[in-house]
Amino acid sequence: MIVVGGVYQERCRFPHWDRIFGSGLRAALALSELVPGIKFHGYVPETLADDVAATLAPFGIVNRLQRSKVAFTFNYLNPFDRLGFVPEEWERSGPLCIEGETDAALRFGLMEGDVVVKARRAVYDPQSPKPTSFSASGSEADELVIVTTAYELLVLADVEPPEVGKPVGTEKIQQALAQLNDTEKGLQAVVLKDGLGGLRLYFGDDLGPPIQTYAAESYFRIGGGDIIAAGLAYAWAQQRLPLDEAADFAARCLAFAVEGPRLPLDAAGVAAVALAPAPPLQKLRIVGGDTLELQVLALHAQSWIKEIGGEVTIDDEIDGQHTTLLLVGEPPRHDVLERLIHAAHNGPCVVYWPNAHLGEVQACFGDVVHTRDFSSALYRAMRMSSR
Numbered sequence: 001m002i003v004v005g006g007v008y009q010e011r012c013r014f015p016h017w018d019r020i021f022g023s024g025l026r027a028a029l030a031l032s033e034l035v036p037g038i039k040f041h042g043y044v045p046e047t048l049a050d051d052v053a054a055t056l057a058p059f060g061i062v063n064r065l066q067r068s069k070v071a072f073t074f075n076y077l078n079p080f081d082r083l084g085f086v087p088e089e090w091e092r093s094g095p096l097c098i099e100g101e102t103d104a105a106l107r108f109g110l111m112e113g114d115v116v117v118k119a120r121r122a123v124y125d126p127q128s129p130k131p132t133s134f135s136a137s138g139s140e141a142d143e144l145v146i147v148t149t150a151y152e153l154l155v156l157a158d159v160e161p162p163e164v165g166k167p168v169g170t171e172k173i174q175q176a177l178a179q180l181n182d183t184e185k186g187l188q189a190v191v192l193k194d195g196l197g198g199l200r201l202y203f204g205d206d207l208g209p210p211i212q213t214y215a216a217e218s219y220f221r222i223g224g225g226d227i228i229a230a231g232l233a234y235a236w237a238q239q240r241l242p243l244d245e246a247a248d249f250a251a252r253c254l255a256f257a258v259e260g261p262r263l264p265l266d267a268a269g270v271a272a273v274a275l276a277p278a279p280p281l282q283k284l285r286i287v288g289g290d291t292l293e294l295q296v297l298a299l300h301a302q303s304w305i306k307e308i309g310g311e312v313t314i315d316d317e318i319d320g321q322h323t324t325l326l327l328v329g330e331p332p333r334h335d336v337l338e339r340l341i342h343a344a345h346n347g348p349c350v351v352y353w354p355n356a357h358l359g360e361v362q363a364c365f366g367d368v369v370h371t372r373d374f375s376s377a378l379y380r381a382m383r384m385s386s387r
Contacts, residue, residue, distance in 0.1 A: 001035045001238050002098065003028045003230075004115045005108035007044045007052055007065065010222060012076040014297060014374045017222065020048055023108040023127060025055075026223045027230040030257065031106075032059040033264045034234050039064050041098055043112040045071035059264070066096060068112045079221035079375040081300040095137050104237035106229060107139065115139075121237035123147060125229040131155050133184060144184065145236060145243065147191040147229045147250075156180060167309035177205040189243050191232060193225055195308045196382065197254055201247050211247045214255035215276030218371065219379035227257040231265070276383065284312045284381060287343050288327035290336050297374055298327060322346045325381040326365075328353035337364065344368060348384055352377035 005024020010017060028040040037060060044052050044065040056063050070090060093113035105119035109128035114137035122141035124134040131152045134144060146156070150168035154161045157176035162168055173192070181187055181204050189208070192200045197216070201208035231253030235246035253265055255273040262269070284305065289295045302312040326340050326349055341364055344351070350369045353361055361370040369384065371377045 001031070001104040001106070001233070002039045002041055002102050002117070002119075003031070003106045003233075004041045004098075004110075004117055005106075005226075006042055006072075006110050006112065007048060008111070009048075009071070009073040010076070011073060012079060012222060014078040014293075015220075015372075017076075017220075020051060020055075021223060023125070023223070023226045023229075024110075025052065026226045026263070027106055027108070027233075028056070028061050029059060029263050030227055030230045030253070030265045031234055032061055034267060035238060036060055037062060041065065041096065041115055042110060043068040043070075043093065043096075045069070047071060064098075066093075068093060070112050072111050076222060077300055078297060079219070080304050080378060104233065105141070106233035106237070107134070108226070108229065117141070119237075121145075121240075123229055123233040123237055125225060126152055126156060127225060128152075133180075135183075135185060141186050143188050144186045145189050145191065145232065146180070146184070146187065147193065147225075147232055149193050149195070149225075153177070153180070153190065153192065157183075167307060174205050177202055181205065191228075191247055191250075193228060195304075196379070197224070197251065197258075199228065199247050199251055201244060203243075209244045211244070211251055212275055214252050214273040215383075216255045216258045216273075216379070218259050218373060218376040220258050220261045220373070221375055221379075223261065224254055224258055227254050227265075231270075284310065284324050285322065286312060286314050286325045286327060286381075288336070288340050289314070289329070290333065291329040294327045294329055301374075301378055322349075324349055324384060325377060326351045328356070330355050341365060350377050350381040350384060 003024055006022040007025045008022035010019050010021050024042045028038050039062040041064040046067045049067050053063055095114040095116050097116045101118045103120050105117050105122040107117050107124050109126040109131055116137050117139040119141045121143045123145050125147045133156055151161055153176045157179035159172055159176040190202045198213050199211040228250045231250035232246050235241045235249040252270045252273050256270045286298050289298045298314045305312050344365045351361055351365055352374055354372045369380050
């Protein structure tokens with residue numbers, strides 16, 4: 001099996017994260033125990049090349065990376081939001097050509113340039129600010145599955161996306177699917193990611209069988225799409241499972257990986273994840289956030305959830321309504337803490353209190369869900385509101 005993808009610096013503020021990963025490196029590491037001897041192709045910045053080589057060697061991954069003078073950093077405020085993405089223009093390298101045809105390939109969109117792949121079965125995730133089709137670079141596959149977001153799907157199919165901040169409607173998705181099936185040779189199916197771990201499987205422009213979602217007690221979302229694509233590539237392209245079973249396996253892989261995060265994927269651990277309702281795209285009420293940091297986090301969460309079709313209310317008033325997520329500052333003012341304690345009495349809630357211990361949280365709020373990680377708090381609050 002070959003994996004084609006990028007190697008990039010990733011940084012996050014809430015929670016703190018500063019690692020070398022990127023789609024290709026993460027996927028190759030994720031699959032290293034399931035598929036020995038993976039060949040990893042793509043580009044690596046010269047400044048990171050030696051570190052990456054040292055990382056790959058213990059996992060038995062064959063390094064086929066070409067050094068590049070271009071380096072990219074992905075900066076996140078929290079794992080549900082991305083800031084300072086990449087420059088608008090950059091110099092791209094000429095395409096790399098992988099000689100010979102492979103049975104199974106996982107290919108991601110790359111910032112530095114294209115990699116030409118020829119495979120019997122290929123999974124393609126175009127993730128990029130400027131996504132291009134699988135065949136645009138000359139890549140070929142007898143059978144192809146594309147895993148993507150709704151917005152990237154529209155760009156791939158040359159369908160006008162909605163205004164910034166608006167969700168992609170069903171009509172545009174159907175239009176894009178029909179267009180893509182006419183232009184992308186060998187396309188078997190499209191797997192759409194909803195941003196919260198949910199997957200939809202389309203054959204042509206017809207919705208396939210429902211794909212289950214699985215529970216995660218914490219939710220480190222950075223790289224979650226990489227894990228979905230990796231799981232799908234292993235199950236469908238490598239193991240030749242039917243697509244609905246492969247998509248189910250990919251959903252399980254995501255639930256396993258986002259707790260921690262945890263890599264490589266472990267077959268027993270993936271099989272053991274628990275079924276859970278998908279976080280709903282409905283109303284979520286957030287109370288608290290008297291500090292600038294918490295207010296910014298809440299506003300970015302509100303904007304992101306609106307983009308995927310949900311609704312968030314950010315409220316300072318304690319009026320008897322059920323509050324789903326409480327944000328506690330550091331250190332909390334006494335009057336603010338008293339107000340939040342009162343809000344917790346309106347029903348089950350999730351408390352985001354970064355530096356508090358469980359005993360301190362329970363003394364104030366009783367038996368609530370407590371997390372020190374904002375993205376996990378947001379995810380758990382959505383799961384709670386679905387019950």
